[in-house]
Amino acid sequence: MCVLCGQDFVAQAHWTDRYVEDRARAAGPGADPTEYQRDRRRDRAHRAAVTNQVLACYGMRVKDWAGSKYLLSDGKGNSEIVQDLGALWAAAEKILGRPLDPLDPALKERMLDGALAR
């Protein structure tokens, strides 16, 4: 952990983050550090929006936390800070008490209801 900014050093970017992260890393020293920042923030915002549509079916939501983590919370005041989608589903399972299974037929109905409500 960095004592100045409170961030963990992340040795391994999750595969869902690789596209943006790898391009930023490949740019290397001397490159404009802000060049990929807009892409990265847009990607994170989009990921949070998409994931929220799924999490809404379980009474949870996620938001981008300072562009470095995601903050997962439910309506009862539980919250968890996660690094990426890999950790998010595990944290959501912990809060919910059961795994969130995309193959669950009940999820289909809830997602359809959610889409109609929007």
Added chain:
Amino acid sequence: MPSPGSPTKRPVTVVTGFLGSGKTTLLSRVLSDPSMSDTAVLVNEFGKVGLDHHLLRRADEKTVLLGHGCVCCTTRDDLVEAMLGLLDEEGRGEIPPLKGVVVETTGLADPAPILYTVFSHPVLQHHYRVDRVICTVDAVNGALHLDRNAESTKQIAAADVAVLTKTDVSDAGTVDALRARIRGINPSARVLEAPFGDVRPEELFGDGSTDPSGPRAPAVDLGDGGHVSETHSTSLTFDGPVDWTAFGTWFSMLLHARGEDVLRVKGLLDVGGPGPVLLNGVQHVIHPPDHLEEWPDGDHESRIVFITRGIRAEEIVDSLETFSGLIGARPQPLESDVRV
């Protein structure tokens, strides 16, 4: 030694295959080829110590014998150590620059942890990349292994290249049946024949098989009749470009919930860019997805195959259908399930 950020990572080839299926014979033949002289070989012994090791004469000097039995469960650290050791020796100039590393697994090993080791180790991930998984299948006893052993099915599911060995002592009918069965389990794998372990290294390690192959055969479902009938393969495409971020959300969720049962995923996804995304994963272990500059051939449609255990093709398609609003495209099975 190339710098840590070097784009030329050393390719790692994992050779797997059931006990007695001819991994060592295949390797000893292939490694005797002059083009393989700078390839290091890591073998793993299970039982009789060093027996296989002595057979791999060509690679003797660079062979690091991993102790403690099975690579996947107990000697992952040894694998790390062995691979770091090779980097050290290369850096000190004690061995010529490595062209690649071949890791031979035990007959009962699950290749996924080896891939995971290479992808996740803070040093190894910058120096090595997993090039391919080769699985040897015994043409005489292969069907029996598949009937009796779940590991055998997992190994074929994880493979990029399946090599049929002992075809010289097997009749054509058996070979054809086994070939069809391998295709049924893993439509994305290339199937080669190696009578007496003879196969050209360029065929095995050449660029031909790194092509980001999608499913090559129609979806085949093994049905519910046989011993390994729990394995299903689902080949599908999408009716338009998919939203890569949303697909990642769906797939990471699936892997979290059912990762153990998703034996393999491989394919090309049209994400609306100039080239597709190459997706390749074995259980929880996903290769870093490769956003290609251009399509490898004229067919610009997504094609992806899921090999699952206990998850039916309809469940995958149904789930993708549910998420189609987010993903931006609807799944289309490439062909309805065929039972074999």
